[in-house]
Amino acid sequence: MNISNFGRKIAVQSGIGQLMDDLGAALAQKGDVLMLGGGNPAHVPEVERYFRRSMEAILADSDRFERTVGDYDPPGGNVEFRRVLAHLLREQFGWDISLANIALTSGSQSAFFILFNLFGGRYEDGTVKKILLPLTPEYVGYSDVGLTPDLFTAIRPKIEHLDQHLFKYHIDFDNLRIGDDIGAICISRPTNPSGNVLTDSELERLSDITRARNVPLIVDNAYGTPFPHIIYTDADPIWDQNTIVCMSLSKLGLPATRTGIVIAREEVVEMVARVNAVLSLAPVRIGAALATDLVRSGEIVRLSRDLIAPFYHAKAQHALELVTKHFDGLDYRVHRPEGAFFLWLWLPNLPIASLELYERLKARRVIVVSGHYFFPGLTDPWPHKHECLRLSYAQNEATVAAGIQTIAEEVRRAHAAPS
Amino acid sequence: MNISNFGRKIAVQSGIGQLMDDLGAALAQKGDVLMLGGGNPAHVPEVERYFRRSMEAILADSDRFERTVGDYDPPGGNVEFRRVLAHLLREQFGWDISLANIALTSGSQSAFFILFNLFGGRYEDGTVKKILLPLTPEYVGYSDVGLTPDLFTAIRPKIEHLDQHLFKYHIDFDNLRIGDDIGAICISRPTNPSGNVLTDSELERLSDITRARNVPLIVDNAYGTPFPHIIYTDADPIWDQNTIVCMSLSKLGLPATRTGIVIAREEVVEMVARVNAVLSLAPVRIGAALATDLVRSGEIVRLSRDLIAPFYHAKAQHALELVTKHFDGLDYRVHRPEGAFFLWLWLPNLPIASLELYERLKARRVIVVSGHYFFPGLTDPWPHKHECLRLSYAQNEATVAAGIQTIAEEVRRAHAAPS
Numbered sequence: 001m002n003i004s005n006f007g008r009k010i011a012v013q014s015g016i017g018q019l020m021d022d023l024g025a026a027l028a029q030k031g032d033v034l035m036l037g038g039g040n041p042a043h044v045p046e047v048e049r050y051f052r053r054s055m056e057a058i059l060a061d062s063d064r065f066e067r068t069v070g071d072y073d074p075p076g077g078n079v080e081f082r083r084v085l086a087h088l089l090r091e092q093f094g095w096d097i098s099l100a101n102i103a104l105t106s107g108s109q110s111a112f113f114i115l116f117n118l119f120g121g122r123y124e125d126g127t128v129k130k131i132l133l134p135l136t137p138e139y140v141g142y143s144d145v146g147l148t149p150d151l152f153t154a155i156r157p158k159i160e161h162l163d164q165h166l167f168k169y170h171i172d173f174d175n176l177r178i179g180d181d182i183g184a185i186c187i188s189r190p191t192n193p194s195g196n197v198l199t200d201s202e203l204e205r206l207s208d209i210t211r212a213r214n215v216p217l218i219v220d221n222a223y224g225t226p227f228p229h230i231i232y233t234d235a236d237p238i239w240d241q242n243t244i245v246c247m248s249l250s251k252l253g254l255p256a257t258r259t260g261i262v263i264a265r266e267e268v269v270e271m272v273a274r275v276n277a278v279l280s281l282a283p284v285r286i287g288a289a290l291a292t293d294l295v296r297s298g299e300i301v302r303l304s305r306d307l308i309a310p311f312y313h314a315k316a317q318h319a320l321e322l323v324t325k326h327f328d329g330l331d332y333r334v335h336r337p338e339g340a341f342f343l344w345l346w347l348p349n350l351p352i353a354s355l356e357l358y359e360r361l362k363a364r365r366v367i368v369v370s371g372h373y374f375f376p377g378l379t380d381p382w383p384h385k386h387e388c389l390r391l392s393y394a395q396n397e398a399t400v401a402a403g404i405q406t407i408a409e410e411v412r413r414a415h416a417a418p419s
Numbered sequence: 420m421n422i423s424n425f426g427r428k429i430a431v432q433s434g435i436g437q438l439m440d441d442l443g444a445a446l447a448q449k450g451d452v453l454m455l456g457g458g459n460p461a462h463v464p465e466v467e468r469y470f471r472r473s474m475e476a477i478l479a480d481s482d483r484f485e486r487t488v489g490d491y492d493p494p495g496g497n498v499e500f501r502r503v504l505a506h507l508l509r510e511q512f513g514w515d516i517s518l519a520n521i522a523l524t525s526g527s528q529s530a531f532f533i534l535f536n537l538f539g540g541r542y543e544d545g546t547v548k549k550i551l552l553p554l555t556p557e558y559v560g561y562s563d564v565g566l567t568p569d570l571f572t573a574i575r576p577k578i579e580h581l582d583q584h585l586f587k588y589h590i591d592f593d594n595l596r597i598g599d600d601i602g603a604i605c606i607s608r609p610t611n612p613s614g615n616v617l618t619d620s621e622l623e624r625l626s627d628i629t630r631a632r633n634v635p636l637i638v639d640n641a642y643g644t645p646f647p648h649i650i651y652t653d654a655d656p657i658w659d660q661n662t663i664v665c666m667s668l669s670k671l672g673l674p675a676t677r678t679g680i681v682i683a684r685e686e687v688v689e690m691v692a693r694v695n696a697v698l699s700l701a702p703v704r705i706g707a708a709l710a711t712d713l714v715r716s717g718e719i720v721r722l723s724r725d726l727i728a729p730f731y732h733a734k735a736q737h738a739l740e741l742v743t744k745h746f747d748g749l750d751y752r753v754h755r756p757e758g759a760f761f762l763w764l765w766l767p768n769l770p771i772a773s774l775e776l777y778e779r780l781k782a783r784r785v786i787v788v789s790g791h792y793f794f795p796g797l798t799d800p801w802p803h804k805h806e807c808l809r810l811s812y813a814q815n816e817a818t819v820a821a822g823i824q825t826i827a828e829e830v831r832r833a834h835a836a837p838s
Contacts, residue, residue, distance in 0.1 A: 001686055004540040004548070004602070006566055010697050011537060017494070017693035020700075024493045040491050048485045055478060065474065066467045069709065072459050072674045074443045075436070106525045106677070106699040113698050118430060121423040129423070144697045147425055147566060183423070255491045256704035258525070258677075267420055274436035278429050278563045279532050280525040281439075284703045285675035290488065 006147065015373060016144050026367045034403040035395060037367035039192070041228075041251045041341070042315075042394040046307050048253060050299070054290045068289040073282045076273035077104025081288035084296040085261070092301065093226065095239045097263060103272040104283040105260035108222045108248040112186075113145040114275045115218055115244060115262070119183035121148040129183030130377070131218075134206065135171050137344070137374035137388065139192045139220065152377025153182075165324070166336050167346070169196050173205065178213045184244075185210050188220035190231055190339025193374045193390035195316070197233045197338035204238070211242045216268070218244045223340040228252040229304035231339040232313045241265045249287045251341075252300070252308065259287030312341050312394070319343050319393040322401055326408035330415070341394040344371070345407070346387055352414050353386040360414075366406045425566065434792060435563050445786045453822040454814060456786035458611070460647075460670045460760070461734075461813040465726050467672060469718070473709045487708045492701045495692035496523025500707035503715040504680070511720065512645065514658045516682060522691040523702040524679035527641045527667040531605075532564040533694045534637055534663060534681070538603035540567040548602030549796070550637075553625065554590050556763070556793035556807065558611045558639065571796025572601075584743070585755050586765070588615050592624065597632045603663075604629050607639035609650055609758025612793045612809035614735070616652045616757035623657075630661045635687070637663045642759040647671040648723035650758040651732045660684045668706045670760075671719075671727065678706030731760050731813070738762050738812040741820055745827035749834070760813040763790070764826070765806055771833050772805040779833075785825045 003011070011017070023037050059065045076082070082099040089095040105111040120131045133142070133154040142152065155176060157169035169191070178185070185206065189198045198206075203219075210217040223230040225237045228251040239245050242265075249259040260283075262272050276283060294300040316337040323334055323343065335344040350357065358370040371388025378385070389407070393400050422430065430436070442456050478484045495501070501518040508514040524530040539550045552561070552573040561571065574595060576588035588610075597604070604625065608617045617625075622638075629636040642649040644656045647670040658664050661684075668678040679702075681691050695702060713719040735756040742753055742762065754763040769776065777789040790807025797804070808826070812819050 002542070002602075003537050003690070004542055006540055007537040007690060008543065011690035011693040017696045020494050020696045021693075038491070041489070043482075043485055043489055048489065051488060052478065052484060055474070055484065059471065059474060059478075063462075065471060066462055069470060069673050069675050069705075070460070070462055070467065072457070075439050106529075106703070109697075110525075110699040118422050118426040121425055123421070123423055124427065141700070183421075254488050256488050256701075258699055258701070258703040271422070271426060271430035274430040274440075277436045277439045278528075279698070280529040280677060281560070282675075282677070284525070284677045284705075286488075286703075286705050 009149070010144065016141055019140065019369070019373060023367065026362065032365055034366045034399050034406070036391040036400065036403045037369050038392060040394065041253055041255060042311070044253060044308060044311050047303060050294060050303065051253060051290050054293060057293065058289060068285055073285045074273070075277035075282050076269065077283045078285055078288035081292045081295065084292060088295055088298060088301070089239070089263070092298065093237050097239065100266045101263055101269055103262045103269045103276070104288060105262060105272065105276060106280055106283055107250060107258040108220065108246055108260040109141055110279070111246045111260040111262050111272070112142055112220070114272055115184065116142065116145050116151060116186070117147050118271060119216060120146065120151045127181070129181055132178065132182045132185045133187070133377050134176055134185055135169060135187055135191065135196070135198070136378045137191070137193055137371065138376060139188050140369070140373040140376070142186070143373070143376040154375065154377035156378065156380060156382060162336055165333050167333050168336050169194055171198070171202055171206065176209070178209065178215055182215055184216045184218055186218040186220060188222065189235070190223045192223065192340050193342050193369070193371070194335040194344040195337040195340045195342050196335060197231055197235050200234070200236050207238070207240065207243060211240070216244050217242060218246065221245050222248045223251050226301045227304040229309050230312050230341060231309060232316065233338045239263060244268060249291055252304070254287050254290060257287030257290065258284055315341065315393045315400070318397065319391070319400055319404065322404040326405050327411070330408065330411055332411070341392055343391045343393055345389045345391060346384070347389070347411055348387055350387050350411065350414060354389055355386070357389065357410060357414065360410050361407060364406055364410065366403045368407065428568070429563065435559055438559065438788065438792060442786060445781065451784055453785045453818050453825070455810040455819065455822045456788050457811060459813065460672055460674060461730070463672060463727060463730050466722060469713060469722065470672060470709050473712060476712065477708060487704055492704045493692070494696035494701050495688065496702045497704055497707035500711045500714065503711060507714055507717060507720070508658070508682070511717065512656050516658065519685045520682055520688055522681045522688045522695070523707060524681060524691065524695060525699055525702055526669065526677040527639065527665055527679040528560055529698070530665045530679040530681050530691070531561055531639070533691055534603065535561065535564050535570060535605070536566050537690060538635060539565065539570045546600070548600055551597065551601045551604045552606070552796050553595055553604055554588060554606055554610065554615070554617070555797045556610070556612055556790065557795060558607050559788070559792040559795070561605070562792070562795040573794065573796035575797065575799065575801060581755055584752050586752050587755050588613055590617070590621055590625065595628070597628065597634055601634055603635045603637055605637040605639060607641065608654070609642045611642065611759050612761050612788070612790070613754040613763040614756040614759045614761050615754060616650055616654050619653070619655050626657070626659065626662060630659070635663050636661060637665065640664050641667045642670050645720045646723040648728050649731045649760060650728060651735065652757045658682060663687060668710055671723070673706050673709060676706030676709065677703055734760065734812045734819070737816065738810070738819055738823065741823040745824050746830070749827065749830055751830070760811055762810045762812055764808045764810060765803070766808070766830055767806055769806050769830065769833060773808055774805070776808065776829060776833065779829050780826060783825050783829065785822045787826065
């Protein structure tokens, strides 16, 4: 079938498309598959109860349900939700914003599609600008959103060894140069896939540099603070006129409602709303509706800190213990889990590439994601890119335990018989 | 702020963006505004009851609510919904399809963004293909979705005068030429804005021509049959391997759930799913969940035919009577309302452009849409383009009645004092 370049790039050759097909095909055989691959959040019963109660309240409140499903929101998203969210962020965190600084999108992914193509790509004067990812590994979902080729550029991280098996990535500020070919900078905090949380001082330094260069700093806060706050270190929510913070209701437990949140200076928010109109008329309303009361009361911050963060932190600790146990004697490292819900496993000197390890694991019905997907824009030949796996620890303990055991077995086998 | 060409085209210069801003600003002063401008469907109480019961059933069915909001669907959309919909269309209407022929999107608008840019735009061999709209006026929402400039081309319709005041557009087949520069053809049926319903024989002829030329025929069935079936004439639901039927749950009463449905040959559906993954990971799940039981039982077809069609048909008749009454003595024509929920008012020899009339009406707090927006791709200077208004009759009777009365007054005034 004859299709356009857009189709070839986005619909056919997209890595994330192939990855999601693969995950989907694996899931279709469900039952005896150990799914450590996807980004689906856990079902946290205490949190789910809030959303169930919220839907019951919507149904009980005269025609609120009918309005929630039956009336389009404006292209920028539900006004009441944006109003209470602006209030929360202003009062609790001192952000100097109003509802005009907030637009909703069809999930974070849609926000990145919009923002990266707004600031990256071809400009009227003929120049082509890139999105700089100052810290790789970085989120696989960015890889394919570029409407122009080679939208990303990235630099290698510095690696801090915390002990024999724990490490942490840092931005290599010495090699961070923001030329005229950079349209925006983006980091995820916590980082998907590594679980790294940029320190406040790293973020401030990045913020200073980008502000000085007049280049927007996009912070992918999908797992971040103040909600869902899947963060196990100290980290403050920061925002200023040069920063575009992208949040989401997904990891709070509402992924299927596709609710992304962009917080930025007003002209950026207006542009996001305009693109929403062209892409899908308006964002979906139900996610905002389910969360409005939680945001109005501030409860969303408390439940993130008191329920969600400890829930995933315990899972992270447990997953780390399992790795320590099963990988004993193997050459391995793990990024210190500081947030999100992934273990980033580094297998130095692995005799096979991570993609081959992924295939072998899939044959044993353990689904992970090969680390090589998570280096968008990093063109260096760097062996590290093929030595890592991302494992979700969001699923139940038995799945995670059996998965990690099988991974260790396959790594051991690969070292024993490389070919 | 410095932004890319994509940003300039989609976020800044977009006509639909400006239109929606304008509608939004008008709505923000709600209360005493007569809104005949938007595309929001009516609240049909008998239909709303189905969706309320559906949500209650989801809440009552163990953890179905939690899965509905808490688990990502695959990029092609909810599998169970696609399965029961394929079954319905196969069994009741003889379409030779399975769930692999169906993908969901974030509303119809998103489907058109994807499809028009898949088939239109720049191809690998350097050619640039257009989307041909064989019958204008055509839906304003298409206008801005092109990632490349001048994505559309269109031809003037033939006009059949049914009586002194009623007319109907027809495709001018004599002037319909499908050159190598055409990537796909698209028609909305019923047509938004005119309420025209292409006859079965017109549609078959179009289908034959496109099949012979190996160019996909995209049918925008957002108001069409078998659901929501806002159609007052005889019209069959048709599909074949060369046809891409785009449906929606919006006009059924679920616009805020953003649920579009693309029914096409498998390779097209796979591409739509891939683009979904890049644009927003996966479609929202709640719309599909609310409608699944209605589709499984076939009730969706009955309620569309027995509740929704008569509801809007009565409103159409009433609106037509109001026009007949208030426009008495004026030079006016109305497209025969055959479906959708708009009156398309043609004011031949209007001394002012429709956009100016729109402005004067807005000053009197009556919001309509100027007809000139609805000719994407038609570059001819044709006075007709500036002589029409689109009025929604979906709102309550008092609003529609007062709105039409004010429009007639302003038209009369314009004729009396043109400048």
